[in-house]
Amino acid sequence: MAKPLNIGMIGYGFMGRAHSNAYCTVGNFFELEYQPVLKAVCARDEGRAKAFADNWGYESVETDWRTLIERDDIDAIDICTPNNLHKEIAVAAAAAGKMILCEKPLSMNADEGEEMCRAVESAGVANMVWYNYRRVPAVTLAKNLIDEGRLGKIFHYRAVFLQDWTISTDLAQGGEGLWRLDVDAAGSGVTGDLLAHCIDTALWLNGGISQVSAMTETFIKERMHNLTGKVEKVGIDDACAFLARFGNGSLATFESTRYARGHKALYTFEINGENASISWDLHDLHRLQYFDHGDDSIVRGWRSVHVTDGDMPYMDKWWVPGLQIGYEHSFVHQVADFIEGITKGEPARPTFRDALETQKVCDAVLDSARTGQWTDTGAAI
Numbered sequence: 001m002a003k004p005l006n007i008g009m010i011g012y013g014f015m016g017r018a019h020s021n022a023y024c025t026v027g028n029f030f031e032l033e034y035q036p037v038l039k040a041v042c043a044r045d046e047g048r049a050k051a052f053a054d055n056w057g058y059e060s061v062e063t064d065w066r067t068l069i070e071r072d073d074i075d076a077i078d079i080c081t082p083n084n085l086h087k088e089i090a091v092a093a094a095a096a097g098k099m100i101l102c103e104k105p106l107s108m109n110a111d112e113g114e115e116m117c118r119a120v121e122s123a124g125v126a127n128m129v130w131y132n133y134r135r136v137p138a139v140t141l142a143k144n145l146i147d148e149g150r151l152g153k154i155f156h157y158r159a160v161f162l163q164d165w166t167i168s169t170d171l172a173q174g175g176e177g178l179w180r181l182d183v184d185a186a187g188s189g190v191t192g193d194l195l196a197h198c199i200d201t202a203l204w205l206n207g208g209i210s211q212v213s214a215m216t217e218t219f220i221k222e223r224m225h226n227l228t229g230k231v232e233k234v235g236i237d238d239a240c241a242f243l244a245r246f247g248n249g250s251l252a253t254f255e256s257t258r259y260a261r262g263h264k265a266l267y268t269f270e271i272n273g274e275n276a277s278i279s280w281d282l283h284d285l286h287r288l289q290y291f292d293h294g295d296d297s298i299v300r301g302w303r304s305v306h307v308t309d310g311d312m313p314y315m316d317k318w319w320v321p322g323l324q325i326g327y328e329h330s331f332v333h334q335v336a337d338f339i340e341g342i343t344k345g346e347p348a349r350p351t352f353r354d355a356l357e358t359q360k361v362c363d364a365v366l367d368s369a370r371t372g373q374w375t376d377t378g379a380a381i
C-alpha cells in the first residue's frame, strides 16, 4: 500500500489542472512508494477554489498561501502561480520544511533563483521545476540517443517556439489570463515563458551555453493594464531571437515569438551531429525524426520513429505498441520521477539548481538584447 504524499497546490489555472490530472493519474499507471493525495488547493477566490477542489477531489481550500504552507498535514507545495510569486512562496515553503514542485521559469531572474536554491538546499527539502518537455518520451529518447554517442560530435542546435495569440492591439496586459503580458508578473515575455523551455531542453540534451547574442522586440508598445485601468507601457519582449555557443563547441539559434500568425505552440528542435541528426516537433510529439549517416546509402534518409513501443522511455506504463500518448502524460511522468526521487534519495531533475542555469541564460539573453553585445551567461559548461 503506497504511503500518502500530501499535496498543497497554489494556483488553479492551466498548470493547476495539468498537475492535478497528473497527481490523480500517476498511481494508476506507475508502481510507486507514495500516492499523491490532493489535500488542499489555494487561490484567492474562495468560491472558485472550492469549485476547482470539488471537480478534482481536493479535500480542502485555502485562500492565503501562507496558511497553506503552515499546515502540518501538507508534505509538498506545488507552485502554479504567475512567476512573480515563485520566489516568495518557495522560500517560505522551504523554511517550513516542505518539498517543493515549482512551475517554470524558476524565477523572475537569476538573483531570485539563487536565493531559492539556497533556501531549498539549506532546508534540505526535495525540489523540482516543471520543465515537463524533458519527459515527453520522444524527447527522452533523443537524450538517450545523444548520451549513447549516436550523433557523435554535435555541431548545431536549432530551436523555435512560435505562437500568435498576442497580435491584437486590443489585448490588455495584467491580471487573470493576461499576466504573461505584464512584465511585473512575468519577468519577461517570450524569453522566460517560451524560450526557457527551449533552453532547458537544450542544456539537458547538449550541455551548457557559454555565450549568447540576442535581439528582442516589443511590437505593441502600450496596452491597457487590467489592474490599473490605464494604458501603460508594455515591458515584455514580444519576440526574441538569439545565437548561442555551447561549451561543447556547437553553435545554436533560438527563436520565439507570439506574433507568428498561424502557429499556436510550434516548439521544435533539431540537432546535427557528425554521424546523425535528430529533430522533434511538439505538434507531433510522439514522433522523433532521426537521420543516421551510417545507414546503407541506397536506403539512407530521415526516419520518423513512432515512439510508442514498450522499450521506449515511459511507454511500458501505457497502452500497447502503436497507441500514442499526449501532452498531459509528460506531467504524469514528472510526478512519477519526483516520487522515485524522494524514494531513492536521488533528486528528480531539473532541481532548482539545474533550472537556475536556464535562468542565467535567460538573463544573459535579455542583457545582450539591451546592450547589443555578445554576453557571457556565467552558466556551468
Ligand SMILES: NC(=O)c1ccc[n+]([C@@H]2O[C@H](COP(=O)([O-])OP(=O)(O)OC[C@H]3O[C@@H](n4cnc5c(N)ncnc54)[C@H](O)[C@@H]3O)[C@@H](O)[C@H]2O)c1
Pocket: 010, 011, 012, 013, 014, 015, 016, 042, 043, 044, 065, 079, 080, 081, 082, 083, 085, 103, 104, 105, 130, 131, 132, 176, 177, 179, 193
Ligand atoms: N510547464 C509548462 O509547460 C507551463 C505551461 C504554462 C504555464 N507554466 C507556468 O505555470 C505558472 C502558472 O501559469 P498558468 O498558465 O497556470 O497561469 P494561469 O493564469 O492559468 O493560473 C495562475 C493561477 O495562479 C493563481 N494566483 C495568482 N496569484 C495568486 C496568489 N497570490 N495566491 C494564490 N493563487 C494565485 C490564479 O488565481 C490562477 O489560478 C507560470 O509560472 C507559468 O510560467 C508552465
